[in-house]
Amino acid sequence: MPSQKLPLQARRGWLPDLSDAEFGRWRELLEARAGIRLSPQRKPLFLSGLRARMREVGCEDYQAYYEQLSQRDSVPEWAILIDRLTVHETRFFRDPDALRLIETRLLPGFVQDASRSLQAWSLGCASGEEAYSLAMLLDQALPAGSAPRFGITATDISRPALAAARQGEYARRRLDGIPQTYRQHYCETVSEQRFRITPRLRRRICFSPLGIADLERFPLDGFDLVYCQNVLIYFDRSERHGILDRLADRLAPGGMLVLAPGDVLHWSHPQLERVRCEGTLAYQRRVDPEVRD
Secondary structure (H helix, E strand, C coil): CCCCCCCHHHHCCCCCCCCHHHHHHHHHHHHHHHCCCCCHHHHHHHHHHHHHHHHHHCCCCHHHHHHHHCCCCCHHHHHHHHHHHCCCCCCCCCCHHHHHHHHHHHHHHHHHCCCCCEEEEEECCCCCHHHHHHHHHHHHHCCCCCCCCEEEEEEECCHHHHHHHHHCEEEHHHHHHCCHHHHHHHEEECCCCEEEECHHHHCCEEEEECCHHHHHHCCCCCEEEEEECCCHHHCCHHHHHHHHHHHHCCEEEEEEEEECCCCCCCCCCCCEEEECCCCCEEEEECCCHHHHC
C-alpha cells in the first residue's frame, strides 16, 4: 500500500477506536486467514499491534487496510501483521518453577533408563529462548553418549520469530537470564553485543510454523513433554478446554503437559492427573499397567 499523508492526529500516533462490530469483522478475518481466535479481552492488545503496523505502512483507514488484507496477494503483509499481533515477551529460563518441575519429576525416569530418548514439543516458542532453555536443561540431564537422548519440536505462528529462533543469535544482555554453567557450554560470542547458541544445541531443535487453531494438521504425537505457556491467552476461556484436550492426546504414556499458572481453570482429562508442585500448572498422562510392564 503506498504511503499517504497522514493527518496531524495520526502522525502523533493516534487512530480511532474500533466499534464492537468492526472488531468482530477483524476477529473473523484473523480466524479465517491465520487461525487466531482472538478473545474480546484481547482487543486492546490487538489494537496496539494493528495501529503500529498501519502507521508503518502509512495507512489511517481501518477499512482500507482490512480490504488490503482480504486480497489473495496479501500473504507477505499478513506475515508482518501476525508478527505485530502476537506477543513475543520471552526470555531464557523464564519460568524456573516449571523447569525445576521437569527436572525433578519427569527427567529422573529418562536418566535411569539410558535406552529411552525424550521427545519434547514447545508451543508458541516465539524467537526461541524457551526452546533453547529446554534444550540446555535436557542436554545436561541426558548426555548423548553414542546416540541422541532428546529432540525438541518448536512451533509458532510468526514466521519472522521462527527465522530469528533458527539463527539462535541474541543481544548480549540476554545472557543475564542464562545460568553461568549453561553459558559456558551452550553460548558462543559473536561480537561485543551479540552471542549465539552453539550449533550442536541448535541441531537438537526443529522450528516449524504452526498456529494453535491448526493442531489437527500437526502430524506428530507421542511426546514425553508438551510445554505450552502463555499461548492460551489468545483464546476464549470456553475454547481452551478443547485445545488442551487435543494437546493431551499428543502425549505419550507418562508424558507431561506443562502450562503457565492461570492458563486454565477447572480443566480435567480422563487420561491425565494433576502434578502438584508449587508455582506450576502441569498434568501427566497415566501409564497403563500393561504398558508399564
